[in-house]
Amino acid sequence: MIGQTQAIRPSFREVPMPIALDLDDFDHAMLRVLATEGRIPATELARRVGLSKSPVQSRLKRLEEAGVITGYRAVLDPVRLGQAHVAFVEVRLADTREAALQAFNRAVLAIPEVEECHMIASRFDYLLKVRTADIHAYRRVLAERLSALPHVASTSTYVAMEAVKDG
Numbered sequence: 001m002i003g004q005t006q007a008i009r010p011s012f013r014e015v016p017m018p019i020a021l022d023l024d025d026f027d028h029a030m031l032r033v034l035a036t037e038g039r040i041p042a043t044e045l046a047r048r049v050g051l052s053k054s055p056v057q058s059r060l061k062r063l064e065e066a067g068v069i070t071g072y073r074a075v076l077d078p079v080r081l082g083q084a085h086v087a088f089v090e091v092r093l094a095d096t097r098e099a100a101l102q103a104f105n106r107a108v109l110a111i112p113e114v115e116e117c118h119m120i121a122s123r124f125d126y127l128l129k130v131r132t133a134d135i136h137a138y139r140r141v142l143a144e145r146l147s148a149l150p151h152v153a154s155t156s157t158y159v160a161m162e163a164v165k166d167g
Contacts, residue, residue: 021063021066021068023068026049026050026051026055026059027059027063029048029049030045030049030056030059030063031063031068033045033048033049034069038072038073039072042056042060045060075167078131082133083131083132083133084133085131085132085133085134085135085137085138085159086129086130086131086159086160086163087129087130087132087138087157087158087159087160088127088128088129088130088157088158088160089127089128089130089142089146089155089156089158090120090126090127090155090156090157090158091104091124091125091126091127091128091146091149091154092123092124092125092153092154093125093126093152093153094151094152094153095151096125100150100151101119101125103150104126104149104150104151104152105117107149107150108128108149111145111146111149113131113132113137113138113141113145114128114129114130114146115129115130116128116129117129124156128146130142130146135159138157138159142155142157
C-alpha cells in the first residue's frame with residue numbers, strides 16, 4: 001500500500017549482518033583489559049590505556065550502548081564447583097523445519113548442564129557443551145534430558161580430557 005510501511009521480521013536464515021562499530025586503538029586496548037578484568041575501576045583502566053578517566057567513561061558508555069560490551073559477569077571455576085566433567089555432544093534432529101528447530105532451541109535452554117549450544121552446518125545439527133560432575137552424572141543427563149529433547153534422532157558424545165584453551 002502506498003504511504004504505509006510493513007515491518008518484515010527476518011527468519012533465522014535471513015538474519016541481517018551486524019554493523020561493525022569503528023573502534024580505535026584505545027577502544028581495543030580497553031576491551032582487552034575488560035575481557036580479563038571486568039571489575040577494574042575506571043581510573044585504573046584509564047591509567048592502563050593512557051587516557052584520563054572522563055574519556056574512558058565516555059568510551060565505556062558508547063561501547064555498552066552500541067552492544068559491543070553486552071555485560072559484566074563473574075567467571076566461575078567449574079572444577080571448584082564440582083563440575084569438572086566436560087562433554088561435547090553432536091545432536092542430529094529427525095526434523096529440521098523451523099518449528100522443530102524452535103522447539104529444540106526452547107527446550108535446550110532449560111537444561112542447566114548445557115553450557116553452550118550451537119547450530120552447526122554439518123552432518124549433524126547442533127553441538128552442545130555439557131558440564132557435569134563426572135561421567136555418571138553425564139550419562140544421566142544424556143539419558144534423561146538430552147535424548148528427550150524435541151526431535152532428537154541421535155547423539156554422539158566426545159569427552160574432553162583437558163582444556164588447553166577455554167574462554
